[in-house]
Amino acid sequence: xxxxxxxxxxxxxxxxxADEPGARRLLLGNEAIVRxxxxxxxxxxxxxxxxxxxxxxxxxxxxxxxxxxxxEYSVNEKVAMEVGAGAALAGALTLVTMKHxxxxxxADPLLTMxxxxxxxxxxxxxxxxxGCHASQNEQDNRxxxxxxxxxxxxxxxxxxxxxxxxxALLLARELEQPVLLRTTTRVNHLRxxxxxxxxxxxxxxxPFERNxxxxxxxxxxxxxxxxxxxxxxGMAREKAEHSPWNTVRGxxxxxxxxxxxxxxxxxxALHETGWADxxxxxxxxxxxxxxxxxxxxxxxxxxxxxxxxxxEPLLENDVRALVQRTNLPVAVSGKGGALTIYGxxxxxxxxxxxxxxxxxxxxxxxxxxPETALPVRPPNLCPGCSHRALYYAVRKVFxxxxxxxxxxxxxxxxxxxxxxxxxxxxxxxxxxxxxxxFATASGKPTLAFIGDSTFFHSGITGLVNAVFNKHDLIVVVxxxxxxxxxxxxxxxxxxQEVLGNACVHLDIEAVVRGCGVADxxxxxxxxxxxxxxxxxxxxxxxxxxxxxxxxxxxLYARRTLKKPRNQVAYVAEQGPSVADxxxxxxxxxxxxxxxxxxxxxxxxxxxxxxxQVADTIKARKRSDA
Amino acid sequence: xxxxxxxxxxxxxxxGQGTLTATTLLARTALDxxxxxxxxxxxxxxxxxxxxxxxxxxxxxxxxxxxHGEADLILGFEPLETLRGMTHLAAGGSVLSNTExxxxxxxxxxxxxxxxxxxxxxxxxxxxxxxxxxxxRTLGLxxxxxxxxxxxxxxxxxxxxxxxxxxDALEAAIRIHLAPKLMDMxxxxxxxxxxxxxxxx
Numbered sequence: 001x002x003x004x005x006x007x008x009x010x011x012x013x014x015x016x017x018a019d020e021p022g023a024r025r026l027l028l029g030n031e032a033i034v035r036x037x038x039x040x041x042x043x044x045x046x047x048x049x050x051x052x053x054x055x056x057x058x059x060x061x062x063x064x065x066x067x068x069x070x071x072e073y074s075v076n077e078k079v080a081m082e083v084g085a086g087a088a089l090a091g092a093l094t095l096v097t098m099k100h101x102x103x104x105x106x107a108d109p110l111l112t113m114x115x116x117x118x119x120x121x122x123x124x125x126x127x128x129x130x131g132c133h134a135s136q137n138e139q140d141n142r143x144x145x146x147x148x149x150x151x152x153x154x155x156x157x158x159x160x161x162x163x164x165x166x167x168a169l170l171l172a173r174e175l176e177q178p179v180l181l182r183t184t185t186r187v188n189h190l191r192x193x194x195x196x197x198x199x200x201x202x203x204x205x206x207p208f209e210r211n212x213x214x215x216x217x218x219x220x221x222x223x224x225x226x227x228x229x230x231x232x233x234g235m236a237r238e239k240a241e242h243s244p245w246n247t248v249r250g251x252x253x254x255x256x257x258x259x260x261x262x263x264x265x266x267x268x269a270l271h272e273t274g275w276a277d278x279x280x281x282x283x284x285x286x287x288x289x290x291x292x293x294x295x296x297x298x299x300x301x302x303x304x305x306x307x308x309x310x311x312e313p314l315l316e317n318d319v320r321a322l323v324q325r326t327n328l329p330v331a332v333s334g335k336g337g338a339l340t341i342y343g344x345x346x347x348x349x350x351x352x353x354x355x356x357x358x359x360x361x362x363x364x365x366x367x368x369x370p371e372t373a374l375p376v377r378p379p380n381l382c383p384g385c386s387h388r389a390l391y392y393a394v395r396k397v398f399x400x401x402x403x404x405x406x407x408x409x410x411x412x413x414x415x416x417x418x419x420x421x422x423x424x425x426x427x428x429x430x431x432x433x434x435x436x437x438f439a440t441a442s443g444k445p446t447l448a449f450i451g452d453s454t455f456f457h458s459g460i461t462g463l464v465n466a467v468f469n470k471h472d473l474i475v476v477v478x479x480x481x482x483x484x485x486x487x488x489x490x491x492x493x494x495x496q497e498v499l500g501n502a503c504v505h506l507d508i509e510a511v512v513r514g515c516g517v518a519d520x521x522x523x524x525x526x527x528x529x530x531x532x533x534x535x536x537x538x539x540x541x542x543x544x545x546x547x548x549x550x551x552x553x554x555l556y557a558r559r560t561l562k563k564p565r566n567q568v569a570y571v572a573e574q575g576p577s578v579a580d581x582x583x584x585x586x587x588x589x590x591x592x593x594x595x596x597x598x599x600x601x602x603x604x605x606x607x608x609x610x611x612q613v614a615d616t617i618k619a620r621k622r623s624d625a
Numbered sequence: 626x627x628x629x630x631x632x633x634x635x636x637x638x639x640x641g642q643g644t645l646t647a648t649t650l651l652a653r654t655a656l657d658x659x660x661x662x663x664x665x666x667x668x669x670x671x672x673x674x675x676x677x678x679x680x681x682x683x684x685x686x687x688x689x690x691x692x693h694g695e696a697d698l699i700l701g702f703e704p705l706e707t708l709r710g711m712t713h714l715a716a717g718g719s720v721l722s723n724t725e726x727x728x729x730x731x732x733x734x735x736x737x738x739x740x741x742x743x744x745x746x747x748x749x750x751x752x753x754x755x756x757x758x759x760x761x762r763t764l765g766l767x768x769x770x771x772x773x774x775x776x777x778x779x780x781x782x783x784x785x786x787x788x789x790x791x792x793d794a795l796e797a798a799i800r801i802h803l804a805p806k807l808m809d810m811x812x813x814x815x816x817x818x819x820x821x822x823x824x825x826x
Contacts, residue, residue, distance in 0.1 A: 024656070026649070026652055026653050026656045026662060026664075133667050156687070157663070157687060185667070186665060186688075186689055186690060189665060189666050189667065189689075190663060190664060190665045190666075190689035191649065191652055191662070191663070191664040191665070191666075191689075192662060192663050192664070192689075193656055193661070193662060261688070263687070264663075264687035264688040264689070265687075265688050265690075267687040267688075268686055268687055268688045271631075271685070344690075346688070346690055346692045347688050347690070347692060347695070348692050348693075348695075364694070365692070365693065365694030365695050365715055365716070366694050366716055367693035367694030367712045367713070367714070368694075368711050368712060368714060368748075368751070368752035369712075370711075370712045371708055371709065371711070371740075371748065374705065374708065374709055374740065375705065375728075375729050375731050375732050375737035375738070375739060375740075376729065376731060376737070377639065377674070377675055377676050377705070377706075377729040378675060378729075378730075379640065379674060379675035380674045380675070380730055382674070582733070582734055582735075583734065586730055586734055588674055588730050588733065590733050590734070591728055591732075591733040592732075592733055592734070592735050602771070
């Protein structure tokens with residue numbers, strides 16, 4: 001986006017909020033989603049951040065909106081879903097955003113709100129992650145469209161991300177039914193030119209009419225509403241049959257049915273191979289309910305069709321069922337060979353599949369040989385990260401005797417050597433409850449590590465359970481004061497000064513004590529000695545014990561709290577303690593050259609933990625401080 | 626331009642270097658020149674000092690991804706990552722790379738060895754039709770900051786004649802899209818990149 005030159009005394013309008021139909025701007029897929037929601041007149045946005053969805057709420061937050069919408073960072077996805085559903089019941093046009101695994105958390109309300117319907121209109125953005133770029137699994141949330149009964153849109157370009165978001169919201173309001181906007185990492189994080197439509201005004205609020213026979217799904221109501229849902233899906237199917245997002249192009253007896261980002265790979269593969277005039281293509285952008293008439297018509301014109309979809313063979317199985325039902329003489333192919341159920345597709349895998357369909361030989365690009373044995377560059381805890389300090393102290397006190405139950409956040413990166421502070425992990429909040437179960441069955445000392453945002457997300461429930469069921473474990477709340485991994489979004493643990501007037505800070509210690517934990521200790525991880533002392537004392541006790549390790553995220557301290565660390569560490573004298581420090585702390589600010597081990601001043605976060613580990617490392621003023 | 630060339634550019638560097646900002650600047654430059662642009666990046670775990678790969682595809686590509694053997698141009702913001710990214714280079718493709726390493730933690734701790742610059746050069750020269758090596762960090766500092774080293778590489782890329790626009794287009798984009806306080810420094814950086822390419826040929 002080009003930022004307009006600010007005129008003195010005025011605040012420039014963010015380009016995303018400008019009413020300039022026809023303007024073309026380079027937008028991130030997630031920014032395009034924001035613009036689409038604004039064009040539809042979104043009234044309320046609720047979210048829980050998670051890659052690759054986070055830039056959607058963060059963009060809403062950044063541009064402010066001037067009162068056009070209300071934005072909320074909810075404490076977890078179930079809560080976001082319910083806040084959104086309540087708002088849509090009250091008549092607001094609503095967008096709820098989360099990553100794919102978050103939909104599991106939100107699934108309970110989701111699978112019933114499709115029964116009741118939501119008069120204001122609600123779109124759920126599910127940002128899936130084929131390839132597990134930043135996730136613990138690569139589940140295919142198109143399944144939820146079928147499972148819950150939601151119309152589904154799947155954009156493949158930035159322009160479509162904008163336009164489909166708008167259309168999904170408008171459809172949600174028209175049908176009074178929740179609609180799924182399903183993206184994948186490649187779409188969320190691509191950039192492309194987006195031509196703007198009119199901005200319009202925020203949507204009108206649909207007045208709520210009390211109707212317990214619709215909105216209170218006791219069994220007698222639920223039975224009736226399920227039949228209503230089927231009726232609504234029939235109406236949505238009519239929309240899909242005639243949707244401008246479902247189009248047919250090309251000629252020939254070979255057909256390709258493509259959805260999601262596979263459509264981009266197909267487009268490029270056809271251009272590269274020159275086979276565009278040899279296949280007929282059905283592009284599916286509105287992918288659920290299935291436009292069966294359109295599909296039947298397409299299938300009847302083909303001898304063979306190839307189905308392109310990343311992850312599960314959902315569309316393929318539906319097409320096979322349709323072929324069986326209609327008795328059409330068409331061969332269906334899909335998953336198999338390069339088209340795997342796991343991972344992402346690419347232009348090359350699609351080229352190979354096209355070649356197989358057409359009986360051609362694919363001419364795939366020749367690449368130079370990969371280099372072997374290159375040093376790896378795994379993501380790492382930042383220099384000056386308080387998690388490293390805490391983990392160092394835990395390893396010193398507990399070593400390999402204890403078992404480490406990890407959770408979702410930056411601190412998962414503690415799994416790497418030499419810290420090795422993660423033995424297992426399932427999902428957000430699992431550290432406490434899975435740790436409880438592990439401790440019970442193994443009898444081993446167990447430590448659960450959980451961040452502040454994750455604690456509020458779903459750690460509290462596990463903690464209540466641990467107290468209630470008399471579990472035996474140490475929970476370490478790594479309280480760095482922000483949601484660091486996803487980009488410093490607000491959470492209830494953030495200090496009031498940063499939260500401003502819109503939110504209220506909650507004290508973690510008070511919450512922990514409120515959950516019934518009596519054994520609570522607060523430590524500052526940058527003080528290694530006192531942290532180790534607290535850990536050693538706690539090691540001797542039993543029951544549910546909580547350590548709150550309080551130290552702001554180094555990036556957040558610098559950027560948001562404006563607390564620069566003007567001191568840096570330097571190696572005053574080489575020696576075994578310096579080598580030992582590098583070996584066991586593995587701070588990325590350290591480097592080794594012909595003259596010995598040194599600290600890169602530009603990288604040093606100024607935590608001064610290394611000074612407490614090696615006696616010949618000293619502090620000095622940062623050169624530019 | 627009547628038939629804009631279809632060009633795929635693969636950019637690779639290290640989290641924290643600012644390569645995604647550089648990618649967006651180059652993509653905006655292309656859009657300002659009226660070209661069709663698709664650009665891609667992978668966030669998340671990669672930002673914590675890991676490898677950061679991004680792409681810019683000009684001339685009508687729909688996919689934001691660049692696979693092995695598909696990049697017409699590689700911009701390596703860190704030499705080890707240039708070497709690792711070489712599998713993406715297309716036959717006949719070209720490479721511009723920074724020569725100044727950011728050692729990964731395994732190298733810092735002495736568990737792994739950073740490849741010799743000679744090995745990196747030999748690999749690049751063996752695979753690429755044309756290649757340029759620049760001390761981006763040094764030139765960036767000369768322009769005003771380490772981060773300006775990214776604009777050095779972009780300026781150099783624009784000066785090679787391999788892109789459908791020249792350094793003037795990049796300079797115009799810097800004037801439009803960058804914060805005023807960063808403008809002069811980045812314009813100086815572009816100029817240093819342009820000169821480095823001119824003196825190499």
